[in-house]
Amino acid sequence: VAARSSEATNSDTTQQVDVAVVGAGFAGLYLLHRLRKTGFTAVVIEEAGDVGGTWYWNRYPGARCDIQTIDYSYTFDPELESAWQWSEKYATQPEILRYLGFVADRYELRRDIRFGTKVTAAHWDEAAERWRLTTSNGADISCHYYIMATGCLSAPKPPEIDGVKDFKGEVYFTGRWPHEEVKLAGKRIAVIGTGSSGIQSIPLFAEQAAHLTVFQRTPNFALPAHNGPAPADRLALLQGDRAGYREQARWSLAGVPYPQQMAVSWQLSDAERRERFEQAWAAGDLVHILTQLWADQGVDVDGNALLADLIREKIREIVKDPETAEALTPRDHPFGAKRPCLDTNYYATFNRPNVTLVNLRQEPITSITASGITTDKRTFDVDMIVFATGFDAMTGAIKAVHPITGRDGKSLSDVWANGPQTYLGLTVSGFPNLFLVTGPGSPSVLSNMAVSIEQHVDWVVDRLASLREAGFTTIDATETAQAGWAQHMADCSTLTLHRLANTWYTGANVPGKAQGVMPYTGGVGPYRSICNEVVARGMLGFKLT
Ligand code: FAD
Secondary structure (H helix, E strand, O other): OOOOOOOOOOOOOOEEEEEEEEOOOHHHHHHHHHHHHOOOOEEEEOOOOOOOOHHHHOOOOOOEOOOOOOOOOOOOOHHHHHHOOOOOOOOEHHHHHHHHHHHHHHOOOHHHEEOOOOEEEEEEEOOOOEEEEEEOOOOOEEEEEEEEOOOOOOOEOOOOOOOHHHOOOEEEEHHHOOOOOOOOOOOEEEEEOOOHHHHHHHHHHHHHOOEEEEEEOOOOOEEEOOOOOOOHHHHHHHHHOHHHHHHHHHOOOOOOOOOOOOOOHHHOOHHHHHHHHHHHHHHOOHHHHHHOOOOOOOOOHHHHHHHHHHHHHHHHHHOOOHHHHHHOOOOOOOEOOEOOEEEOOHHHHOOOOOEEEEEOOOOOEEEEOOOEEEEOOOEEEOOEEEEOOOEOOOOHHHHOOOOEEOHHHOEHHHHOOOOOOOEOOOEOOOOOOEEEOOOEOEOHHHOOHHHHHHHHHHHHHHHHHHHHHHOOOOEEEOHHHHHHHHHHHHHHHHHOOHHHOOOOOOOOOOOOOOOOOOOOOOOHHHHHHHHHHHHHOOOOOEEEO
């Protein structure tokens, strides 16, 4: 179907479209492409100055993906796949941003994206069967369908420490890193936070800083990246049967084409387990170590502990000072229950004479002053503070559009006061014609998100086309289906170890946030088959009018 372009924007008229998409990251770009191809008028609203989402905002030194780039790519167009070559196993942020810009150019997406514009509120008009979106800039939008592709990790968490405004030096957030070069050489730098962004950037700060002080609340497991060219064996599999390789990813547990591991830990001898582990450690593949060593590593505490102990041993081998090694060693959560990170010289950085680790479990920060950071034991004078403190994950960007008002004047933040409620992670009962891409209740952050995003986008756009064809104008999840999904979510997470960790998966990193495992833990393939079954059974759990 030929694409129809969206109607002209004018500051004093409302922009009328079939579909409004919020966000121009991986998800929003593919949405726009598919919506156009399916004959819907569409506009994308994006706060940033250009496309890229995560890869637009996270420009900190060392930012890269931790799923191998041959897997972390769009797969919807074989010609696109052959038109782009990744230079590394784990591409850097600039390369991934170039890729998303290349995609935007190839499908001429930018002409229907309103950059530098925030959606600030959304209201469902029952009589008109349309959403009205209020924007920070330019015309409001009236749309039949409203799709939030706002990202799971796009709302940075504000600092929890008093006094940031008093600090006279430079302050940066990894999730909002400036476009201009930040001069690091010879500076006294403090990094607060040792999640993925901290672990990626700390080695690069250390190389240039006069002194680097790392403030750590909770140690994370980090696995070696051994970056370089894409591994020959994976590349051969992909090139040998591209379609088959991609299809296997779609039905896999984590969105990367690995088979289900069948051997459980107690069927393997110590030597066999060590051999598997050493091979995986040398290969530098996060998903392999997360899912492929033995079948019970993610579901049984004892099977998990065998693996966690092997990683702890590696930390002790790398970090020379025993006290620092112990402080860097995670002991409060099963391996994989919190997202592990990829390490390029991370642990080894703590052997450098210009690096100090401050264990906030032993000496909490009491304040930030004009000259630096004070703990309850010491004061650190610094020139620069970098907050690598993470995100209000999965719900932060959705709730930041406030209010989102559905049927009967219900506000989404009230409905979600005790935690997010969704059907399939895609829809919320009482909010007709609203869709969430990789929302809470879908595999999202527990998967290769490129695969999860494509699955969501295809499912949503196919439904919109079917509704149009059948003459329906609204779709809403029933409360029963939503309650059933919550029960199924709870059942699945009882079988995994995710409930045993306090993490951003559960909301534990944000003070006052409702607690509960937010992503769907049943796996990418099983989730896809449920979504397909919902369709096959006449849109089970949805009310269409
Ligand atoms: P985003 O890329 O987050 O895009 C959402 C966009 O919506 C943003 O640009 C934001 O500005 C915009 N937006 C939000 N709210 C509004 C509003 N109200 N108005 C206007 N615009 C709005 N995933 C993986 O699978 N593999 C990886 O290796 C990986 N590495 C990552 C590394 C980092 C440093 C981070 C932060 C995340 C990583 N992720 C990874 C997760 C990553 O977020 C997803 O893979 C993917 O990029 C998400 O795409 P998206 O389009 O859903 O959301």
